[in-house]
Amino acid sequence: MRKYTMEIGIGVTVVLLVFLQTAGYNVLPFVILAAIAGALYYTSRGKGKLTAFTSGGGRKEVKRESFTFDQIGGQERAKQELVEALDFLVKREQIEKLGIRPLKGILLAGPPGTGKTLLAKAAAHYTDSIYLAASGSEFVEMYVGVGAGRIRDLFKEARTKAKKAGKSSAVIFIDEIEVIGGKRDGGQHREYDQTLNQLLTEMDGIHANESPRILLIAATNRKEMLDGALLRPGRFDRHIGVELPDKKGRLHILRIHANNKPIDAAVDLADIAEQTYSFSGAQLESVMNEAAIYALRENAALIQPAHLNMAIDKVMLGEKTDKETSQEERKRVALHELGHAIMAELIRPGSVSQVALSPRGGALGYVRHQPQQDQYLYTTKFLHGQIMITLGGAAAEEMFYGERSTGSRGDFDQAVSIVRTLVESGLTELGIIDSSMMTPDKWSAITKDILDSLMAKTKEMLEMRRGVFEHALQTLLQEENVNGDAFRTLLNSYDAA
Known part of the structure; x- marks a missing residue:
């Protein structure tokens, strides 16, 4: 009509x-x-570019599938903190007796892929709430006031849908909160400032006795960028770190994603957890998925250990490429990778997981390392050893060819980054110093001194084992991939001889 x-x-x-x-x-x-x-x-009517979301149908509610905290692995501490905060919504009578003010906002901060969005979904399920999700970039427009209008409508829509569904609470999740919640510097970004001001106003308008109750959960991987007014108690009351999982957490995540996959009995997920040091939950899920894809390619009924090893390499470096190299270039790459592997075994015995000569991603060859245990604090000796491992490839090329190649570029980038860590941590001869006081000339001088001295030590250690290269070179050229145990056998057999 x-x-x-x-x-x-x-x-x-x-x-x-x-x-x-x-x-x-x-x-x-x-x-x-x-x-x-x-x-x-x-x-x-909500169809033009100037409008914000409308309460009628501008944003669809995200369906709360039965996603629980039990389905999230590797974040036990974060889950415990979040559940404790959510209990303020669930156990209202108990918290009223103790005079506790319910939380208005929860900030999840951590690297990408660690499960921040999953935690928000599980939070909505735990509290039996309406769940609306948005990204910070959705509130940014070229027109002043549009972002603020969208913030108003988002909160209004959450209340409306919660009442319509008969729910006592609603969870609003904003990903990439740093886009609209960045520090205000008094510049000309009026649109950003108005959007942030509106968000602050909406959070101030959340009261403990209102119904339905709104809980704002936000996620960021750049917490240092957020405005102080947003982070203060009374707005984002609780800051929960969602960090990369440790070995135990990685094993938990792998088991969760292995539940619906046919895994061969020979697969040791604990070993896979060791080899995936510093992997995020998203990367671990990708490892299991890629392993299943490799099994499908080979028409295998079960996922084998080899499939998982290939999947780890793919997630780390990318898929194998069809680059065809000359025999001389393959030999240079093999010597380069052996330089890395020998230095790694000399400095940290048992750390080499695989030496590969097959092109993958942007690399013509690579050495995969596995740390003996997760480590979070590093000494000068440890970091110097890490630099020597990165310089091992270039040192090997100089030993056999008298010059380096462009293949060492990525290694040098890593070495320079470690030098920066040494300087900023006060672990160099400069002592404790603010990095902002360092001029380009000072950076150049300290970097050259450290790298030159460590390169000399690296060459000296490798020169003493020149025969190891000749002993292992043919094996690597023929097989292209040598696992860590086989490489250590080659190394030990030469030492014994």
Whole structure:
């Protein structure tokens, strides 16, 4: 009926304008006014570029599939903190007796892929709440005031949908909160400032006795960028770190994603957890998925250990490429990778997981390392050893060819980054110093001193084992991939000889 009424109105207007035109009237001003009125009506109905989300249907509620905290692995501490905060919504009578003020906002901070979005979904399920999700970039427009309007409508929509569904609470999740919640510097970004001001106002308007109750959960991997007014108690009351999982957490995540996959009995997930040091939950899920894809390619009924090893390499470096290299270039790459592997075994015995000569991603060859245990604090000796491992490839090339190649570029980038860590941690001869006081010349001098001295030590240690290269070179050229145990056997057999 509404559709026909609009059509009749448009038809009557056109007939009237034609009649006035034939009667000798100038209808141009009427046409212009009608166009302006139509444009304003168009934007006010939520179809134009100037409008924010409308409460009618601008944002669909994210369906709360039965996603629970038990389905999230590797984040036991974060889950415990979050559940404790959510209990303020669930156990209202108990917290009222103790005089506890319910939390208004929870900030999840951590690297990408660690499960922040999953935690928010599980939070909505735990509290039996309406769940609305948004990204910070959705509130940014070129027109001033649009972002603020979208924030208002988002909170309004959460309350409306919660009442309609008969829920006592709603969870709003905003990913990439740093996009709209960045520090205000007094510049000309009025749109960003107005959006942030509106978000602060909405959070101030959340009261403990209102129904339905709103809980804002936000996620960021750049917490240092957020404005102080947003982080203070009374807005984001609780900051929960969602960090990369440790070995125990990685094993838990792998087991979760292995539940629906046919795994061969020879697969040791604890070993896979060791080899995936510093992997996020998303990367671990990808490892299991890629392993299943490799099994599918080979028409295998079960996922074998080899499939998982290939999957780890793919997630770390990318898929194998079809680069064809000359025999001389393959030999240079093999010597380069042996340099890395020998130095790794000399400095940290048992750390080499695989030495590969197959091109993968942007690399012509690679050495995969596995730390003996997760480590979070590093000494000068440890970091110097890490630099020597990265310089091992270039040192090996100089030993056998008298010069380096462009293949060492990535190694040098890593070495320079470690030098920066040494300087900023006060572990160099400069002592404790603010990195902002370092001029480019000072950075160049300290980097050259450290790298030159460690390169000399690396060459000296490798020169003493020149025979190891010749002993292992042919094996690597023929097999292309040598696992850590086989490589250590080669190394030990040469030492014994």
